[in-house]
Every structure is written in structure tokens, then in C-alpha cells.
Amino acid sequence: QNQTITVIRGDGIGPEIMDAALYVLDAMKLGLQYEEADAGMAALEKHGELLPAATMDSIRRNRVALKSPLTTPVGEGFSSINVELRKRFDLYANVRPAKSFPNTKSRFPSGVDLITVRENTEGAYIGEGQMTSEDGQIATLTQKVTRKGSERIVRYAFDLARSTGRKKVTVVHKANILKSTSGLFLKVAREVAAQYPEIQCNEMIVDNCCMQLVMKPEQFDIIVTTNLFGDIISDLCAGLVGGLGLAPGANIGADAAIFEAVHGSAPDIAGKGIANPCALLLAVGQMLDHLGKPDEAARLRHAIVATLEAKDSLTPDLGGEGNTMSFAKAIAGRL
Numbered sequence: 236q237n238q239t240i241t242v243i244r245g246d247g248i249g250p251e252i253m254d255a256a257l258y259v260l261d262a263m264k265l266g267l268q269y270e271e272a273d274a275g276m277a278a279l280e281k282h283g284e285l286l287p288a289a290t291m292d293s294i295r296r297n298r299v300a301l302k303s304p305l306t307t308p309v310g311e312g313f314s315s316i317n318v319e320l321r322k323r324f325d326l327y328a329n330v331r332p333a334k335s336f337p338n339t340k341s342r343f344p345s346g347v348d349l350i351t352v353r354e355n356t357e358g359a360y361i362g363e364g365q366m367t368s369e370d371g372q373i374a375t376l377t378q379k380v381t382r383k384g385s386e387r388i389v390r391y392a393f394d395l396a397r398s399t400g401r402k403k404v405t406v407v408h409k410a411n412i413l414k415s416t417s418g419l420f421l422k423v424a425r426e427v428a429a430q431y432p433e434i435q436c437n438e439m440i441v442d443n444c445c446m447q448l449v450m451k452p453e454q455f456d457i458i459v460t461t462n463l464f465g466d467i468i469s470d471l472c473a474g475l476v477g478g479l480g481l482a483p484g485a486n487i488g489a490d491a492a493i494f495e496a497v498h499g500s501a502p503d504i505a506g507k508g509i510a511n512p513c514a515l516l517l518a519v520g521q522m523l524d525h526l527g528k529p530d531e532a533a534r535l536r537h538a539i540v541a542t543l544e545a546k547d548s549l550t551p552d553l554g555g556e557g558n559t560m561s562f563a564k565a566i567a568g569r570l
């Protein structure tokens with residue numbers, strides 16, 4: 236019963252927002268156990284490598300990790316640890332909710348409640364076939380979309396709709412131009428959609444989708460799309476509802492899931508104790524849903540919204556005069 240989760244404190248503001256998130260999670264008294272593991276610069280300093288085997292083992296064992304942002308060192312031979320984790324655990328679904336919050340200076344303080352489900356392992360990001368001609372005049376790369384990859388991500392989106400009582404899935408594509416890759420994705424999406432008759436499925440071409448999102452985001456419920464489009468659209472959606480400090484994300488596979496804030500390690504404010512802990516806390520909410528505790532996830536979200544509504548101890552990025560820990564305490568006090 237006492238579930239253990241792997242906790243990666245990360246770099247930059249990582250440890251600060253993790254302290255705040257765990258403070259709130261502890262206040263919920265769910266009996267979760269934490270197993271700390273290192274990754275990123277913190278791991279490089281302590282263990283001489285960015286992604287130690289012990290960290291991989293911990294995630295493999297616990298199957299659930301809460302991760303703060305990691306700094307990827309600049310320079311030859313370092314690939315992104317986040318990309319590496321997605322690859323190694325085949326975390327094929329990148330799930331990013333975007334919901335209106337009060338008092339965030341956002342363009343849509345109400346009305347937006349959507350989830351982007353992004354295919355996380357293939358498409359334009361497979362890193363294959365990257366070539367620039369010798370004279371530097373021509374560059375190419377390979378995109379790969381598979382039936383299996385498309386099927387499991389679309390199925391994930393429809394299952395998510397079912398389990399959360401959502402009514403509509405929008406398949407976002409560019410099959411009119413990218414006939415092979417996006418074409419296969421759309422074809423498979425239609426086949427999967429037919430198995431979920433109670434959920435409305437509509438199709439939208441990605442450029443139109445971007446315009447629709449900016450003009451009428453209320454029309455969207457769940458969006459499912461390929462890797463590159465999903466990367467761009469999910470950031471666009473985060474921008475609609477308050478930006479980086481409020482954007483959580485989950486990377487989900489069959490054997491493991493990693494929950495994180497969308498933002499990075501924010502070196503410009505690290506060590507000052509003023510980072511907004513909300514994005515990581517909202518990721519904790521996603522994690523509680525994943526652990527089969529939807530009521531606890533809702534309880535946490537309500538406490539966050541109530542704290543935003545009251546403008547109680549908000550961090551400077553939200554125009555407040557609070558700090559990371561006072562914000563977390565204000566949230567914990569409203570649980």
C-alpha cells in the first residue's frame with residue numbers, strides 16, 4: 236500500500252521547488268515514500284555521470300518518478316537527459332494539461348481546460364538522417380511515424396477521455412502535405428476513434444489548430460498529435476493560461492512514468508528562493524491521478540486555485556511578494 240516514488244531534485248531551482256512540492260505532498264498525508272536519486276549536473280558532480288545506473292534502477296523499480304528540471308551541460312557529447320529518459324523508458328505519451336487559472340496575467344483567466352497528448356518517441360525527433368551537404372547548402376532529416384506508435388498514442392488519448400469524462404478528441408495533423416507520415420497517423424487515428432463511439436473525434440490541420448487555439452481555445456478538450464506539432468502546441472497552450480510557472484507535464488510509458496514541470500532549471504533565479512512551485516505541484520496532481528488517487532489530485536488542485544484566487548503569498552512571476560516556501564505553505568494551508 237505504501238507506494239514509493241523516485242524523487243529527482245534536479246539542478247538550479249530544482250531543489251527549491253522540490254522542497255516546496257514535497258512539503259505540500261507531506262501535508263496531504265498520503266503515506267507516500269520518497270527514494271531520492273540523482274540526475275543531471277547534480278549527478279555529474281557526485282557520481283561523475285549525468286544519468287547513473289542507480290537512478291535508472293530506482294525509476295525501473297518504483298515505476299513512478301517526480302523530477303525537477305535538469306541542466307543539460309552545453310558542449311560536445313552531452314545529450315539531453317530528459318530525452319534520454321524518454322528513450323530508455325519508452326515514455327511514449329507526453330501529457331500536458333492547460334487550464335485557466337485566476338490572477339495569472341494570462342489572456343484566458345477562464346474557459347480553457349484542455350489536455351495535449353503528444354507522441355513522445357518518433358516523428359521528426361528521432362534524430363536519424365540528419366545531414367548537411369558539404370557546401371552547407373542543403374540539409375535533410377528523416378521523420379518516422381509507425382502504426383504501432385500512432386496507435387498507442389491515439390488510444391492513450393481516447394482512454395484518457397474515457398477515464399476523465401471528457402467528450403472530444405481533436406486529432407491534429409498535416410496529412411494534406413506530409414502525406415506519408417502525417418497521413419499514416421491520421422489513418423490510424425480514424426481507426427482507433429471508431430472504437431470509441433461515445434467520444435466525439437474531430438480532425439484539424441495543425442496551422443488552423445494554432446489559430447483556433449489562440450482565438451477560441453474553449454472549443455478544445457483533448458488534442459492528440461505527433462511529436463513536433465505536440466511540442467509546439469503544448470507550449471502555445473501553456474502560454475494561453477499563465478505560462479511556464481503553471482505548466483506541468485507527464486511522460487508516460489507502459490512500465491514507468493515521470494512527472495515534471497515543463498520549465499527548465501532557471502539559472503537566473505536559482506538560489507533566491509523565489510521560483511514558482513506551482514508547475515511541479517500541478518505535476519504532483521497528475522502523478523496522484525496516475526497513482527489512482529483522483530480525489531487527492533482534485534484536492535491539491537483546488538488548494539492551488541484557492542491560493543491563486545486569494546493572491547496569498549504568490550511568487551514574483553505572478554506579481555506577488557511571496558517566495559517559493561511561503562507560496563507552498565499557503566497552498567498546504569488550504570488543502
Ligand code: NAI
Binds near residue numbers: 248304499503512
Ligand atoms: P527556463 O525554463 O529554465 O527559464 C526560462 C525563464 O523562465 C527564466 O527567466 C526563468 O527564470 C523563468 N522561470 C522558469 N521556471 C520558473 C519558475 N518555476 N518560477 C519562476 N520563473 C521561472 O529555460 P532556459 O533558461 O531556456 O533553460 C535553463 C536550463 O534548463 C537549461 O540548461 C535547459 O537545458 C534546462 N531545461 C530543462 C528542462 C527539464 O529538465 N525538463 C526543460 C527546459 C529546459
Ligand code: MG
Binds near residue numbers: 466467470
Ligand atoms: Mg518543448
